[in-house]
Amino acid sequence: MLRRAGYNIFGIASEDVYIDLLTDSGTSAMSDAQWAGLMRGDESYAGGRNFFHFEETVRKIFGLPHVIPTHQGRVAENLLFSTVLEPGDIVPNNTHFDTTRANVEVNGGVALDLVIPEGREPRARHPFKGNMDLGKLERCLAENRGRVPLVMLTLTNNSGGGQPVSLENVRGVREVCSRNSVPLFLDACRFAENAWFIREREPGQAGRPVAEIVRDVFSLADGCTMSAKKDGLANIGGFLALRDEAWVEKLKNKLILIEGFPTYGGLAGRDLEAVALGLREVLQEDYLAFRVGQVTAFGEALAAAGVPVVEPIGGHAVYIDARAFAPRLPPEHYPGQALTVALYREGGIRAVEIGGVMFGKPDPKDPGREILPDLDLVRLAVPRRVYSNDHLAYVADVTARLHREPEALRGLRIVHQAPVLRHFTARFEPI
Numbered sequence: 001m002l003r004r005a006g007y008n009i010f011g012i013a014s015e016d017v018y019i020d021l022l023t024d025s026g027t028s029a030m031s032d033a034q035w036a037g038l039m040r041g042d043e044s045y046a047g048g049r050n051f052f053h054f055e056e057t058v059r060k061i062f063g064l065p066h067v068i069p070t071h072q073g074r075v076a077e078n079l080l081f082s083t084v085l086e087p088g089d090i091v092p093n094n095t096h097f098d099t100t101r102a103n104v105e106v107n108g109g110v111a112l113d114l115v116i117p118e119g120r121e122p123r124a125r126h127p128f129k130g131n132m133d134l135g136k137l138e139r140c141l142a143e144n145r146g147r148v149p150l151v152m153l154t155l156t157n158n159s160g161g162g163q164p165v166s167l168e169n170v171r172g173v174r175e176v177c178s179r180n181s182v183p184l185f186l187d188a189c190r191f192a193e194n195a196w197f198i199r200e201r202e203p204g205q206a207g208r209p210v211a212e213i214v215r216d217v218f219s220l221a222d223g224c225t226m227s228a229k230k231d232g233l234a235n236i237g238g239f240l241a242l243r244d245e246a247w248v249e250k251l252k253n254k255l256i257l258i259e260g261f262p263t264y265g266g267l268a269g270r271d272l273e274a275v276a277l278g279l280r281e282v283l284q285e286d287y288l289a290f291r292v293g294q295v296t297a298f299g300e301a302l303a304a305a306g307v308p309v310v311e312p313i314g315g316h317a318v319y320i321d322a323r324a325f326a327p328r329l330p331p332e333h334y335p336g337q338a339l340t341v342a343l344y345r346e347g348g349i350r351a352v353e354i355g356g357v358m359f360g361k362p363d364p365k366d367p368g369r370e371i372l373p374d375l376d377l378v379r380l381a382v383p384r385r386v387y388s389n390d391h392l393a394y395v396a397d398v399t400a401r402l403h404r405e406p407e408a409l410r411g412l413r414i415v416h417q418a419p420v421l422r423h424f425t426a427r428f429e430p431i
């Protein structure tokens with residue numbers, strides 16, 4: 001199967017995967033209440049009842065008055081950036097997720113990552129490694145007056161290891177934004193997991209209801225983009241929510257062009273119902289304690305077996321440092337990709353490489369070589385409400401075994417690749 005797939009796990013059929021940790025996006029198991037909600041779908045073109053339930057839920061949870069549904073998160077990003085960016089504008093973020101970066105860049109903008117220095121170090125221990133560097137943000141806004149249409153913060157910081165942002169840091173970012181009259185938008189994909197970390201780790205927040213922490217965080221924002229495929233506990237869906245009336249008008253007109261009428265936004269009515277219910281369920285504290293606890297226990301089991309993981313463990317995934325895992329393999333033989341292949345071969349496990357294959361670029365000075373990113377990671381993302389602790393203990397066992405037998409990993413060379421986003425379709429052969 002690996003040979004047929006060109007040693008790229010994206011080419012493997014899901015039926016042929018035992019434990020699928022490719023992503024936590026759209027892979028949640030829906031609850032009985034959500035499935036029941038699907039049966040109450042109102043598929044009217046305009047003004048369906050599920051939309052009003054969805055809108056009321058988003059307003060209540062996030063406190064943002066204008067709610068625009070989209071079929072997934074990247075469309076919310078597309079709408080926002082194609083409306084507010086001028087070529088040459090700058091968008092600071094803790095760390096842009098790939099689709100966010102792409103939507104900024106395709107509209108002529110510059111996507112700037114200003115996470116604190118600890119956020120870039122796999123083993124630096126800091127309770128909120130997703131925090132924005134306030135000094136750098138202040139300087140960026142001072143030096144680029146009139147060229148920053150908005151600041152973003154990604155909760156949790158997916159590209160930086162699923163690390164949370166503290167309430168104090170959101171306040172700090174808000175103050176810098178207010179002083180410079182720049183709006184603040186949150187990428188809310190994993191808002192509930194982020195709020196849980198605030199409750200667990202931030203002084204003065206212990207024991208507070210998670211829903212209250214969420215309201216506090218979002219009261220500091222002018223808007224948010226959301227993929228309901230994560231903390232919406234749904235298989236599809238997303239939205240853009242904001243305060244500014246002038247932007248809403250433009251955004252809705254564009255929504256009609258690319259997604260659909262503003263009361264369904266590219267979704268079936270029943271999908272809006274599943275999202276509305278999922279957004280409430282994700283705030284249940286027994287759910288969050290289990291969810292974040294499960295991912296932490298999984299990561300700690302790996303760390304205890306000597307597997308080099310990004311620490312502290314993030315909210316939705318465990319990230320393995322592949323260069324440290326397989327020091328024998330040179331970075332240009334793609335150790336992260338080699339590990340994803342070995343995990344599948346040895347355990348039927350599917351993970352995703354976030355390293356040289358995903359981010360490597362040809363060196364303009366020497367076309368035979370590549371410029372590789374600083375880190376070569378493998379992400380084991382845990383779908384919500386899908387796997388038991390035993391499933392993850394099995395994954396930890398297989399990974400620990402591979403770590404003890406580093407010769408089980410073979411480097412790879414690329415034999416075919418697309419000009420952009422090559423990691424989805426590249427084909428390899430073992431070296």
Ligand code: F0G
Nearest residue numbers: 023025072073074097099158189227229
């Ligand atoms: N923002 C963040 C932080 C994300 O993690 C994602 C998706 C998006 C935006 C885009 O949302 O997929 O609904 O269009 N992340 C998935 C992942 C794909 O595997 O991490 P989308």
